[in-house]
Amino acid sequence: MSAVSDRLPAFPWDKLAPYKTTASAHPDGIVDLSVGTPVDPVPDLIQKALVDAADSPGYPTVWGTPALRDAITGWLERRLGAREVTHRHVLPIVGSKELVAWLPTQLGLGPGDRVAHPRLAYPTYEVGARLARAEHEVYDDPTRLDPAGLKLLWLNSPSNPTGRVLAKDELTRIVAWAREHGVLLFSDECYLELGWEADPVSVLHPDVNGGSYEGIVAVHSLSKRSNLAGYRAAFLAGDPAVLAPLLEIRKHGGMMTPAPTQAAVVAALGDDTHVHEQRERYTARRALLREALLDHGFRIEHSEASLYLWATRDESCWETVAHLAELGILVAPGDFYGEAGARFVRVALTATDERVRAAVERLK
16 A cells, blocks of 8 residues: 555645644634635535435446436537537546546556646646656646657646636647647646636637547536535546546446436536526625735735635745734645745635635734
8 A cells, every 4th residue: 555655745735734723723713715615505406406316226327327418418518619519428427536636547547658737736637647657747838848758638727726717729729739749638627617807718619629529528527616516526528539448447446426416417517597696606705805815915816717816925835824824814825736836825715705704804
């Protein structure tokens, strides 16, 4: 076991524990803006779908029910503008994190193969490469990478942690480059429905991919847009030549989305009202926190989408974390996401209205 665990970096969140203790000691309690975990209720129609499917004694299928695949393909066409999407173009997954962590292994990558991800990025991209014993590297512009031996290219738009959105022409250029060099492109689009000052576009849009899904796969999650982090509900969409072998591997591994969750996803993808209502909550919280941080002396970069504000006081991120902890506010240090984040903190919008107001008052 140690041979596997030794490949991995130290779990970053453990370093935040003493600051959480400090923030928790505030007389009015902690305002935890560190982890982007939803706090608002699961919409009633989704809960009802889950409960109605609770009597599910048999094994679910890895590929999901036909109703689930219909819901996914319908949403892809309605919301993302994808065209001619069939059941062969989709694959349910058990939350997006397990896919990110195990994808290089499931693709058969190993020593000598290269995996690339953005310079500031979700740490699990690197973890996935390490688990497969593949090499990992970061980029600012992926088209400047050496394509030799590059087997997997991760995009992330909107970005976690920065909230940066890749424009349509930039996505088009990157997709063309990846195809030209035979590089498999996976686009993590889990925050796509949370654009504030930009309208994020998927690699599945025909203006980006030219009407072909060859060599591209998008990753989508219902954790943020539908408050379903506890349900582990996500899916892949894209090249059937990539998804078909992944489906077979995942069958052997028993990587099945539970049947009640599948039913809940059908309900969630068929309803846009709850998504708009949740967006309104986050819009209000974002406006309050953004103004309070700016008034407190922060500068905010990017943050045009996603559930975070990427903020700096032009000092070490740990100095900022300590400063805010003294106010009872816990945030994530930017260096969790790469060395380039060493002077930034990530401030999540995922706190209740009451806790957000408490943070705003403390920042005044």
